[in-house]
């Protein structure tokens with residue numbers, strides 16, 4: 140008799156707005172379905188930030204071939220960073236607030252369908268990025284989007300309504316910053332995005348033409364814009380046409396540097412980070428992650 144292949148599901152009890160009881164039902168559904176398909180499945184709830192990386196690293200050491208992240212982009216990031224550049228594949232069951240990577244990849248947003256897709260999926264190679272030592276799989280960036288990520292992290296409740304309220308309030312408080320790009324171009328920017336996937340989440344497409352497996356990041360710059368065009372830009376962001384705006388500029392890059400005076404607020408897959416040196420080095424890691432699709 141052949142041994143059953145081991146798989147692990149990592150579940151963030153705090154992702155999105157579904158209750159812990161609902162997530163426990165998802166865990167049970169995952170375990171039942173994995174068992175039916177012949178896997179030796181385990182599922183673990185995270186207990187603290189960074190726990191998903193610890194669990195996925197341990198699974199990798201034990202030779203687990205498929206690790207499933209049941210959560211949002213932050214949980215996917217923590218899980219994927221442990222198994223990138225390995226033969227272990229990532230399954231994605233999106234239950235977060237934005238689910239940018241899952242939406243870009245066309246993964247079903249209904250958890251039961253996503254479980255089915257991931258358990259039956261084949262490994263497909265995608266790129267990932269790094270901003271200093273921080274990996275990202277969807278987007279990283281600075282300026283307004285980093286400002287919002289920092290503000291959102293302080294909210295007691297997650298989910299889309301909280302995100303929209305936080306972004307709206309941040310819009311009035313935020314002042315565009317000055318950044319030195321690649322050591323020679325000084326620019327005042329509303330935001331600067333490094334996109335592996337095309338969207339932040341919730342179908343907000345900052346980089347409508349991004350290809351997640353082409354070996355490039357899309358560097359998207361948003362210039363300061365008059366308040367009168369904010370509504371139009373928001374419409375274009377969700378309509379996947381922001382790249383037609385005169386305030387948007389994009390290029391495909393393999394690496395970039397950004398400097399600012401004082402600490403640099405950034406985000407990696409929506410997780411807020413601060414770079415005390417004020418300097419960011421961004422690069423693409425082509426073909427660095429296997430995703431079950």
Ligand SMILES: Nc1ncnc2c1ncn2[C@@H]1O[C@H](COP(=O)(O)OP(=O)(O)OP(=O)(O)O)[C@@H](O)[C@H]1O
Pocket residue numbers: 151152153154155156185186187188189190210211212213214215217234235236237238239297298340408409410
């Ligand atoms: N048990 C836990 N207690 C507190 N925080 C946790 C725990 N497990 C994970 N986290 C943290 O929760 C944060 C948010 O998780 P996640 O990204 O999955 O959900 P989300 O923000 O609702 O979704 P999205 O990123 O798609 O918008 C991550 O930064 C992660 O480190």
